[in-house]
Amino acid sequence: MAKFCPHCGAKLNDNASFCSSCGTKLMISPHTSEAPSNQYHTVIYKEDKSLEDMFLRKEGRLNRLRYFKRMLAVLGARIGVVIILWAILSDSWGNTSAGVDALIAIISIGFAYPEYCLTLRRLEDLNEKNLKMAFWFAGIDVLTIIMSSVTLSQRAERKMMIFGIAYLIFFIYLLVKAGTPGANQYGPDPLGPMQ
Structure with a gap:
């Protein structure tokens, strides 16, 4: 049996x-x-060993420090890729064409998926996994990337600033709020067993 x-x-x-x-x-x-x-x-708690586990896995609790470090790594990788593409594809005056701007925006949007995965895992640590909240968080980032690559009216720029502030507040909330001590419904405590 x-x-x-x-x-x-x-x-x-x-x-x-x-x-x-x-x-x-x-x-x-x-x-x-x-x-x-x-x-x-x-x-x-089993540590993430591979890059795929660290950035693309959607299950498993993630404490504040790991979340912060991994979000910084995603941001750093995004900035690095954008700078490299800009340096390779811009003319001698540093100008880029609309096609290059679109390519850079599309590649930048690809970095929203690891943000989504990391946010889901951080919410699991808070014992409040919410797919809509994580999707909203990554969606604001995607919207910001798209809007930054097009010309906007002043009214649209103000709306984007409000979205950016909401994004920042939610990010700070995820960094400040302590996770559930001990095991919760999503798995073991990422800080180790409670004594």
Whole structure:
């Protein structure tokens, strides 16, 4: 008969003392747990190892410091790519064509996806995963990129400034608000087990 982890429901080996999927230490014999349970056990937080896990994964809690560092890395990569493209594709006076501006804007928009993933994970740490909120956060960034590449009226510029302020307030909220201590419904505490 198949055995399952009491925390995540993953199938277990017969002699396992830790879940190979979520890292839960099996407090009881794996033979006695026949179906998944919703009880939390001591769970070890698994560090992200690859760049894909760090920036493109949408599940798993992310604490404030990791969130801040990774958002800075995304911003730095975006700025670096834009500067390189501008340096390669601009004329000797530093001017770019409309096509080059559009290319730079499209490439910049690609960096909104890692922002979306990181924001989802940060919201999981706050135990309030909200797809609409994360989508809104990344959407404001995309809208700002698009609007910065076209000429706007003063009224539209004021609206964009309001969106930018809302974006900044939400970002500060994600940096300041402490995550849920201990395990929550989205997984183990990224700061480690509580003592």
